[in-house]
Amino acid sequence: MSSSESREETAAISSSTESQFKPIVFTNEPDDDEDRKLSMGRQNLKKWLGRMVRVTLRNKLVLVGIFSCTDHDQNLVIANCDQFMPDDEQPISYGNVMVPGNQILTFEVDMPKEEDVELIQQTDPETKLATDL
Numbered sequence: 001m002s003s004s005e006s007r008e009e010t011a012a013i014s015s016s017t018e019s020q021f022k023p024i025v026f027t028n029e030p031d032d033d034e035d036r037k038l039s040m041g042r043q044n045l046k047k048w049l050g051r052m053v054r055v056t057l058r059n060k061l062v063l064v065g066i067f068s069c070t071d072h073d074q075n076l077v078i079a080n081c082d083q084f085m086p087d088d089e090q091p092i093s094y095g096n097v098m099v100p101g102n103q104i105l106t107f108e109v110d111m112p113k114e115e116d117v118e119l120i121q122q123t124d125p126e127t128k129l130a131t132d133l
Contacts, residue, residue, distance in 0.1 A: 045070065052110040053078065057103050060086045065097065067109065074101025 038046065053067040055076065065081035076099040082091035 047111070048109045054106075054108040054110075055099055055104055056106040057099070058105050059103075062086075063097060063099065064091070068096070074104070075099060076101070076104070076107075 048067050049069070051067055053065065053076075055063045055078065057063065062084040063078055063081050064084065065078035068077040068079045070076050078097045078099060079095070081094045081097040083094060084091050
């Protein structure tokens, strides 16, 4: 049997035994361009990701760290988190922390002032800031 006959036979077998497996792909990617437009709230969340935040809890604890993610229940994940007690000056470092949304009293984001953004863009126009996203 020649190599061309072998290839034809293999092609005939593979076409007759086509897989019935149909993968289902789940993604958060919007289906069309209309869905790609983010609401104002999602635009703000996108700007805040990776920024320093200060979260005050109902029990008066203060958490400071990098805003990493959130969910529909308003839970937060804060990276490199430090906890400050009301009467204690020394922070306690925890690393990554998940904060239940129902315990959050205030949420503050450290954003650059408009003058700072303009100054950064003037000195290095190639710099991409979270406000540009």
